Amino acid sequence: MYEKSKFKVIFWVITCIIIAGITGLGVLMGLSSLITERDVMPMMIMGIFLLIIVLVIILAGITVYKDAKKLQLDPWMWILIVMYVPYFIGLIIYLVVRSNEKKRVRCVHCGNPVESDYNICPHCGHELAKVCSNCGKYVNKQFNICPYCGKDL
Numbered sequence: 207m208y209e210k211s212k213f214k215v216i217f218w219v220i221t222c223i224i225i226a227g228i229t230g231l232g233v234l235m236g237l238s239s240l241i242t243e244r245d246v247m248p249m250m251i252m253g254i255f256l257l258i259i260v261l262v263i264i265l266a267g268i269t270v271y272k273d274a275k276k277l278q279l280d281p282w283m284w285i286l287i288v289m290y291v292p293y294f295i296g297l298i299i300y301l302v303v304r305s306n307e308k309k310r311v312r313c314v315h316c317g318n319p320v321e322s323d324y325n326i327c328p329h330c331g332h333e334l335a336k337v338c339s340n341c342g343k344y345v346n347k348q349f350n351i352c353p354y355c356g357k358d359l
Contacts, residue, residue: 211282213283214282220290232253263289267289270284271285274304279303288300310322315332316332335347339359
């Protein structure tokens with residue numbers, strides 16, 4: 207399935223610009239160290255430190271992409287926010303939004319996504335919960351006793 211998301215294009219454009227900039231900066235730093243013949247060790251330590259930070263950001267992006275896709279959110283928008291909003295603020299925003307997102311399940315009849323608290327599937331009309339004959343409230347289909355009135359279902 208091909209995803210058409212403007213955030214996907216924006217993500218890859220920004221990523222290519224950053225990679226080109228880092229590559230150019232690395233080449234310039236390498237050339238300047240050869241010309242001045244100063245100690246290269248501090249630059250290597252700084253490079254390793256930056257590499258670790260970049261790997262952590264990429265790992266966070268991959269994790270958020272998979273999680274957002276599972277929750278049926280726009281994964282490209284969230285990977286863009288998480289990877290390019292500085293100081294992990296994007297990750298914090300994602301975690302807050304994610305915790306407020308209603309959990310979705312699939313209708314057993316038609317397979318379409320529905321909210322976990324729906325009683326009837328809005329796509330096919332299939333009853334997702336049963337109605338207590340005594341009090342008239344919807345209860346989980348697996349329940350044998352109504353949690354509201356205590357009568358057998």
